Structure formats: C-alpha cells, structure tokens
Amino acid sequence: MTETTYLxxxxxxxxxxxxxxxxxLVLGEDVxxxxxxxxxxxxxxxxxxxxxxxxxxxxxxxCGVAIGAAQSGLRPVVEIMFVDFVTLALDQLVNQAAKAxxxxxxxxxxxxxxxxxxxxxxxxAAQHSQSLEAWLAHVPGLKVxxxxxxxxxxxxxxxxxxxxxxxxxxxxxTLYFRKEDVSDGREPIPLGQARVxxxxxxxxxxxxxxxxxxxxxxxxxLAAEGIEVExxxxxxxxxxxxxxxxxxxxxxxxxxxxxxxxxxxxxGAEIAAQVQAAAxxxxxxxIQRVGAPFAPVPFSPPLEDAYLPGRADVAAAVRAxxxx
Amino acid sequence: xxxxxxSDVGLELLRTMWRIRVFEERVGELxxxxxxxxxxxLSVGQEAVAAGVCSQLRADDAVYSNHRAHxxxxxxxxxxxxxxxxxxxxxxxxxxxxGGSMHLVDVEHGLMGATGVVGGNVPLALGSALAGxxxxxxxxxxxxxxxxxxxxxxxxxxxNLATLWRLPVVLVCENNxxxxxxxxSAHTNVERVSDVVAPYDLERETVDGNDVGAVHAAFGRxxxxxxxxxxxxxxxxxxxxxxxxYEGDPQRYREALAAEEWQELDPILRLQRRGAEExxxxxxxxxxxxxxxxxxxxxxxGFARESPFxxxxxxxxLVYA
Numbered sequence: 001m002t003e004t005t006y007l008x009x010x011x012x013x014x015x016x017x018x019x020x021x022x023x024x025l026v027l028g029e030d031v032x033x034x035x036x037x038x039x040x041x042x043x044x045x046x047x048x049x050x051x052x053x054x055x056x057x058x059x060x061x062x063c064g065v066a067i068g069a070a071q072s073g074l075r076p077v078v079e080i081m082f083v084d085f086v087t088l089a090l091d092q093l094v095n096q097a098a099k100a101x102x103x104x105x106x107x108x109x110x111x112x113x114x115x116x117x118x119x120x121x122x123x124x125a126a127q128h129s130q131s132l133e134a135w136l137a138h139v140p141g142l143k144v145x146x147x148x149x150x151x152x153x154x155x156x157x158x159x160x161x162x163x164x165x166x167x168x169x170x171x172x173x174t175l176y177f178r179k180e181d182v183s184d185g186r187e188p189i190p191l192g193q194a195r196v197x198x199x200x201x202x203x204x205x206x207x208x209x210x211x212x213x214x215x216x217x218x219x220x221x222l223a224a225e226g227i228e229v230e231x232x233x234x235x236x237x238x239x240x241x242x243x244x245x246x247x248x249x250x251x252x253x254x255x256x257x258x259x260x261x262x263x264x265x266x267x268g269a270e271i272a273a274q275v276q277a278a279a280x281x282x283x284x285x286x287i288q289r290v291g292a293p294f295a296p297v298p299f300s301p302p303l304e305d306a307y308l309p310g311r312a313d314v315a316a317a318v319r320a321x322x323x324x
Numbered sequence: 325x326x327x328x329x330x331s332d333v334g335l336e337l338l339r340t341m342w343r344i345r346v347f348e349e350r351v352g353e354l355x356x357x358x359x360x361x362x363x364x365x366l367s368v369g370q371e372a373v374a375a376g377v378c379s380q381l382r383a384d385d386a387v388y389s390n391h392r393a394h395x396x397x398x399x400x401x402x403x404x405x406x407x408x409x410x411x412x413x414x415x416x417x418x419x420x421x422x423g424g425s426m427h428l429v430d431v432e433h434g435l436m437g438a439t440g441v442v443g444g445n446v447p448l449a450l451g452s453a454l455a456g457x458x459x460x461x462x463x464x465x466x467x468x469x470x471x472x473x474x475x476x477x478x479x480x481x482x483x484n485l486a487t488l489w490r491l492p493v494v495l496v497c498e499n500n501x502x503x504x505x506x507x508x509s510a511h512t513n514v515e516r517v518s519d520v521v522a523p524y525d526l527e528r529e530t531v532d533g534n535d536v537g538a539v540h541a542a543f544g545r546x547x548x549x550x551x552x553x554x555x556x557x558x559x560x561x562x563x564x565x566x567x568x569x570y571e572g573d574p575q576r577y578r579e580a581l582a583a584e585e586w587q588e589l590d591p592i593l594r595l596q597r598r599g600a601e602e603x604x605x606x607x608x609x610x611x612x613x614x615x616x617x618x619x620x621x622x623x624x625x626g627f628a629r630e631s632p633f634x635x636x637x638x639x640x641x642l643v644y645a
Contacts, residue, residue, distance in 0.1 A: 023459075025458070050458060051458075053489075055485065056481070056484060056485065056488070058481035058484065058485060060447070060477065060478045060481055061446075061447040061450070061478060061481035061482045061484075061485050062447075062485075063447070064444070064446070064447025064448050064450070064451065064478065064482070065447050065448075065450045065451040065454060065485065066451060067447075067448055067451055068386075068388075068436070068447065068448035068449060068450060068451020068452045068453075068454070068455070068465075069451035069452070069454050069455045069458075070451070071436055071437070071448070071451070071452065072386060072436065072451065072452040072455035072456065073455050073459055074451075074454070074455045074458060074459070076451075091441055091444050091478070092444065092447065095439070095441050095444060096437075096439065096441075096444055096448060099427075100429075100437065101642065101643075101644070101645045102422060102642045102643055103419060103422060103423040103424075103427040103429070104419050104423060104427075104429035104431070104437075105417070105418070105419035105420030105421070105422055105423060105429070105642065106420065106642055106645070107419070107429050107430075107431040108429060108431065108436070108437070109645045140643050141643055141644070143644075164645035165644050165645050
C-alpha cells in the first residue's frame, strides 16, 4: 500500500499513459506549468512541450483541436480548467466529438479524454463551482466518469484514455488533496462498473463524487444506531451500472440518491426513474433524492455552506426512507 | 495572364467540375422530387474551389468540409454512388445513411468530416494537422468554410492557435459574399477575409475563386510549403453561389444574375474558354465530359434508388465505437 492523493493519482496515471503510448498528449491552459492544482506537474519536463501543450484561453478551439487530433490517430487528454468553462466548448463536445462516430456511419473514432473538475465549497462563487454532469450525461456518444477516490481516479483514467470514445472525466476540487492508501498494482477499472463502498442491509445510498465520502460518514454514524447503510458509487454515469444498484435495492428495498448538483433535472432523477422502472415492486418507500437547491452557488461563506448538500441532508433522507 | 495550364491538369479539373455541376443539378431535381431528403445546400458556381484544391491532395491529407459539402467530397475522390446513396438515406451511403448531406465523411479518401454548425470544422483541421506533424508525416490539412464562418469566435481562436503552433493547415475560405441570406456587408465592415487574419502573421492570398487556374496555382504554392513544414496559410477564393443558401430558398434578398453575367462568371465556361485559347481543349471535349458526368450521375441515381434503407437497429449500434 502507498499513501497518495486523488490529484497525485491523476498525475501519475497521466505520466504512465504517456510513457506507455507516444500517441498520448496533454493539452490545456497552463498544463505545462502543472495547472492550478498540479495535476500535470512535471509532465512537460519529462515529455516535452510538443506533447504537453499549453494553450491560449480558447476552450472551443482547444477542444476542437483535440477532437481532430483524436480522429487522426492521437490520444489527446485535454484539460478544461473548470467544468463551468465546458460551456464554451459545448459545440465541439456535443456536436462534433459526441456525433463523429455516429454520423460517419462508424468510420471515425474520437479517443479523447476531456478532464475537468467541478464542485463548490471553496468560495469560488457561481461561475467556478458548478456540477454540470447531468448535461453531459444527456448527450448520446459521450461517456461520463466521476471518480470519488484516488484509486478510482487512477483506474478510470486508464480506461478513459484507452477508450475509443470521447470520455468526459469530471474530477472534484475538494477531493484533490484527501490522503488515501492505494494498492501498488494499478489496474484499469472498466467504465460502467459501480463499486459497493460499504455493504449494508437497510438502505441503499447511491452517491456521486464528493457525496460518496459524505455518505460513508453518515453510514458510520447511523451504524451506531443499528441502521446499516449500503453505499454505492456508480463511478461512471455513462455507462451506468444499473444492475449493481437494482441488485442492492432488491436487498434493502430503500433507495437514497445523493449528489452535489442542483436537484432539479439532476442525474439522480435519471437513476430514480431507471430504478423504479426496473424494480418498482422491490421498493418499500418512495425514493429520496439529495441535491442542491434550484439556485446558483452563492459566494458568501455561510450561504454557500447552507447551500451545499452534505451529511445532514443524506442522514435526513436515510431516516425519511426508513420512516424514523 | 497566368502561365499556360498543363493540359492534363486542365482536363482533370474540367472533368471534376463537370462531375460536381451535373451531380449538384441532379440533386436539386431529386430534392424537389422528394427523393433526396433534408436540408440541401448546393455548390453550383463554386466548383473551381473544390476542384482546384482537392485535385492536388493525397488521400492521407485531411479535408474538413461544411454544410455545402458535396463538391468537396467529390473532388476529394468520394464515389458518386456512395454520396448520392447517403443523400437518399440509404444503408449503402458513405455514412450508412445516418449522416446526410451536411455530414459527409469518407475516411478512405481523407474527408475527415463535414459539419452543419458554421465554423465548427475549423479547429478539427488544426487537430489533424497536429497529428500529422507529431506522427512524423508530411500531410497537410485543409478546411473549407464560407465567409459567414469568419465572424464566429471559434474562427479567431483557431487562426490564433494555428499560427502560434505553426500548423501545416490551409484555411480555404469560399467567399461567396453571402452568409446564408445576408450580404457580407451587413455582417462586418471587413470586406476581405484575408484582411481579417492580417495581424496573425500568416501567409494569405485572395484569388478569383471562379478561375480554377488561379485557385490551383495559389493552393499549390501553399501546399508545397505545408509539406515542407510551413503553415498555416489562408486562401480566400472569391466566388459566386448560383443557387440559394438551401434548395427551396426563395432568395428574396438578391437579384438573380443575368444570363450573360453568369456566362462571364461560370468557372466551367471560363476554363473551357481558356483551354481553347491555350490549345489543350478541342471543341468536342466539353460535351463529352458533360455527357460522361451525366452517365456517371445517372448510374449513381440508379444505385441509390436500388439500395435499401438502413436497419432500424443501426441507430443504437452506432452511438459508441
């Protein structure tokens, strides 16, 4: 076992992928200097600035260049510094990358990874704090990964780079520096395979990204009261491992879905709809969802703290589905 | 007067332009007959740009096209049968009938994409140029766009990046003076696209885009530079879109060209006059090339009509590689 962080796991995985395959290149704003958090630190020194390319603040063109390069034989990993700025690249991502394989009748492939990070909690205000994964998961042709741990970040990033399709890899800024023990062998984790973070018999909590450690903390608190919570991290929204969620619900008969994104139109609604369609008879209580209110992320610290869904919200939802 | 056109080159350009002209006119008829479906944008009048550029490219040089894509695809080597079957939504089409007129792709011949979103294709060509360079080849990339694309932010982002990274890409603007239904003068104060990119330190040239010899010569110089590690360059071709923005466009926004004006502008007639003057085109060849093109297009119509529509399962099969 080695102690590492989510951020270090990403940096190490990128370096290993670049060592293993000369077609892998990294491009984005300030990536040669390591980026604002250091996710690409040291890569330019090891691989040179042809393969670790700083770009102007031109999200649409950066994304388009990466798509063209991917179609022509490279395996680009493009960084969009904040998921909020993916808005500037949506034509390229949604109209070009997601549809190239489809509209070409299968002739083109876009083996592109778009790394970005989202989430609030750092007083970044409404344009640097969003969780927009539901938009991306809505677009056929894109895959969407949302790791919550260092080990998952490493394993999913390996699979994303190897995948022949465009993969949006949504990291979370508040998870970057959590310390974690990971096993030394690094195996890719297939996209579309959920992880049971903690087994439990009473309630299933499906949590995304930052809400996974929050749900785990709730599960440990409630265990003291004799409530056994099963926590599941889908790890990828597209493809979604519905089977793992339904299998769990078939045992617990109660489901809570928790994410940081705005509840309204959030990905939790999709999970809830799919679960009730697949396993309505297994449910003993209405599905509960946890998410942010229908408002932009406020700046003022007490307002942001109140806005962010967290442990208390997850615990309340668990009690609600249990009726206690 | 430019130097004399090589006779083989001149005949090949004329053959390609006739193939495009006859194909486009037939597609117009098939659109009105509801055999070709969807939003159809024809390139009648602009054939010299597609022919003058693509005739000099190799199959491994990437070309990106736009919503007016048929001529580019044909000039790059795509089969008339497969293009027409695509326009008719058939399984045997270039893209199995799921792409359609605005999204033609023919990887075998290096047509790496066409996009219906104006300007969205420009950075993709930069990416193919970057890949060619990093993988050690001497390929060039070409992107076709209209003057309407130049007012979009992604155009400026792409020109900046291409010049910053010195990518072997030739940006080919077909300036037909109209952005959809609106004359260029109503969208910008900058008349020439080559002036828009002036501050970026790239080679740029504006040519008469209905003079295929001029397009061929200017693009040939740029291509040689791109093969030798130069780039990017911008080639602005001033041309004329004879038909509406799309088939069915009532064109209330402009006066139709008088027949004699068109005779002067028509890139095919101009090349034929030049060939006769330069002595490499005899009187019977134009009619023969037109007839050959008509036969090939009719074969393509027959092929496409006989081709089945794709199976319903194809929609879900093609979402992911």
